[in-house]
Amino acid sequence: MAEGIFRDKAETLGLTIEFDSCGTGGWHVGESPDKRAQSCMVDMGSDISDLRARQFSVEDFKRFDRIYVMDESNLNDVLALAETDEDRGKVEMVLNSIYPGKDASVPDPYFGGDRGFVQVFDMLSASAEKILGEISNEAR
Numbered sequence: 546m547a548e549g550i551f552r553d554k555a556e557t558l559g560l561t562i563e564f565d566s567c568g569t570g571g572w573h574v575g576e577s578p579d580k581r582a583q584s585c586m587v588d589m590g591s592d593i594s595d596l597r598a599r600q601f602s603v604e605d606f607k608r609f610d611r612i613y614v615m616d617e618s619n620l621n622d623v624l625a626l627a628e629t630d631e632d633r634g635k636v637e638m639v640l641n642s643i644y645p646g647k648d649a650s651v652p653d654p655y656f657g658g659d660r661g662f663v664q665v666f667d668m669l670s671a672s673a674e675k676i677l678g679e680i681s682n683e684a685r
Contacts, residue, residue, distance in 0.1 A: 546578070546582050546585070546586060546593065546662070546665060546666060546669060547566055547613070547615070547639065547651075547669050547673075548564050548565065548566035548593070548596060549586050549591045549592075549593035549596070550586075550591070550666065550669045550670050550673045551564050551669075551673045551676075551677065552564050553590075553591050554670075554673045554674060554677050555677055558677055558678075558681050560677060560680065560681060560684070562677075562680070563609075565599075565605075565608075565609070566596065567598070567599045567600055567601045567605070568598060568599075568600060568601065568619075569600070569601050569618070569619050569622035569623060570600065571600040573598040574598050574599055574600055575597055575598060575599075576597065576598045577594060577596065577597060577598075578593050578594070578596055578598075579655070581654070581659060581662050582654070582662055584659075584662075585659070585662035585663055585666055586666070589666055589670075601622070601623060601626070602626075603626045603628065606626075606627065606628070606629075606631075606632040606635060609635065610635065611635055611637070612635045612636045612637070613636075613637055613638070613639035613676075614636060614637070614638055614639065615638075615639060615650065615651040616638075616650035616651060616653075617638075617648065617650060620636065620638060620648075623636050624636055638650070639651060639669065639672050639676075640668060640672055642672045642675040642676045642679075643668070643671050643672050643675055651665055651668060651669065652664065652665060652668075
């Protein structure tokens with residue numbers, strides 16, 4: 546959901562940014578997003594059916610300027626792969642943009658029913674607006 550939200554908001558702002566989402570585990574590699582996530586995103590005006598799961602790799606530190614993680618477990622997994630202080634400096638909890646310094650985790654919507662996906666959408670949408678607003682201001 547995060548990739549779709551960020552992608553759509555960046556396009557609205559006229560920003561040309563490469564986004565990619567991934568997990569730290571490999572058990573869903575190649576799979577499409579959860580059907581409930583896809584349904585929620587369609588309800589919000591976005592199609593994420595083209596996305597496929599992949600696993601985070603150390604190469605992502607070279608490929609991306611910023612790396613946002615959803616929860617403490619992902620944070621620890623990604624930081625464990627970091628080879629330099631520069632790599633570690635790219636990693637941040639995605640919700641810190643709206644809850645500075647709280648290191649709040651995005652709740653896993655899997656067991657929260659449809660409402661769980663809407664709640665996650667709302668959180669990620671607010672975070673994306675804040676992060677992309679800052680990027681847009683930096684670009685000026």
